[in-house]
Amino acid sequence: MTTLSQQACEACQADAPKVTDQEKNDLLNDIPDWEIVVLDGEEQLRRVFTFKNYAKALAFTNTVADLAEAENHHPAILLEWGKATVRWWTHKIGGLHENDFIMAARTDEAYRSSN
Numbered sequence: 001m002t003t004l005s006q007q008a009c010e011a012c013q014a015d016a017p018k019v020t021d022q023e024k025n026d027l028l029n030d031i032p033d034w035e036i037v038v039l040d041g042e043e044q045l046r047r048v049f050t051f052k053n054y055a056k057a058l059a060f061t062n063t064v065a066d067l068a069e070a071e072n073h074h075p076a077i078l079l080e081w082g083k084a085t086v087r088w089w090t091h092k093i094g095g096l097h098e099n100d101f102i103m104a105a106r107t108d109e110a111y112r113s114s115n
């Protein structure tokens, strides 16, 4: 059983299925610090990461951006002094795909190694 962050993202197509409610509950167990929010009618994963200053928040933001580019799957990131708010969802399907949970888990790993 591979951990969530080690799973491969699949190339997401417009007709890819959204995660089911059961899958959401199961997957959220692996990323307990994240919440599901609905913005503009689309479900998204959201977590606020905190840092000692702006420079550290920026460095984390750049690390997450690199992860996103490597997978061609991109989050919204709000960068503030001492904070970075990350939101993952799949634009193509207007909601949550397993890829978003995988990338959230990888975002958690990036945070753990940034501290």
Ligand SMILES: C[C@H](O)[C@H](O)[C@H]1CNC2=NC(N)=NC(=O)C2=N1
Pocket (backbone or CB within 6 Å): 012, 072, 073, 074, 075, 088, 089, 090, 091, 092, 093
């Ligand atoms: C053209 C480009 O490959 C697509 O727009 C990719 C880029 N990054 C993406 N990121 C996210 N989160 N969802 C997408 O549907 C998506 N699609």
